[in-house]
Amino acid sequence: MSPNLSRALNIAGVFAISAILLVAFWDQFANAELPCPLCLLQRAGFVCAAMGLALNIRFGPRPSHYAIVVLSSLVGATAAVRQVLLHVAPNTGAYGEALFGLHFYTWAFVVFAAMVAGSAVMLLFDRQFEPPRPAGLPWLGTAALALAGLLALGNGVSTVLECGGGLCPDNPAGYQLLDPAPPAPAG
Secondary structure, X not given: OOHHHHHHHHHHHHXXXXXXXXXXXXXXHHOOOOOOHHHHHHHHHHHHHHHHHHHHHHHOOOHHHHHHHHHHHXXXXXXXXXXXXHHHOOOOXXXXXXXXXEEHHHHHHHHHHHHHHHHHHXXXXXXXXXXXXXXXXXXXXXXXXXXXXXXXXXXXXXXXXXXXXXXXXXXXXXXXXXXXXXXXXOO
16 A cells, blocks of 8 residues: 555545534534533544544654554543443433434444554555655645544534533533523522
């Protein structure tokens, strides 16, 4: 696999992760479903995995960049499995709406597992790591990096607005920094 093909696949990966984050944002704002703490951890896993792919786009493919993708995916998958296990018991309900029959946290686990497997497969192709590495950044790579950066910033701002300066609520009902505080009891 050539460095250029590797870069193209990494660009496609960043766009795929960006699409996942866009769907999560759409659900958050269009359906007024705030992400729970485990959902926020999964989003962070996607953002960090995108960072590993972005490093491959910007600096050329390196095993250490794929390691960032794998480690981020393992952290995200752990949060997703934890959430699946919370809702697998009878009468516990589910968090959020289903998409194509599966909840977002189940899809997140599937995608994280696919990213681990995909990174492992990419690591099998040693030729991508050989010089000369492509110089410059193609416009599509720049667009992928810009979109991923914007989504990472958006997730950070959204999380701060939702959680304020403390712990995020288990079942968020609003944005702590935007909603007025309830009045103090008289007395």
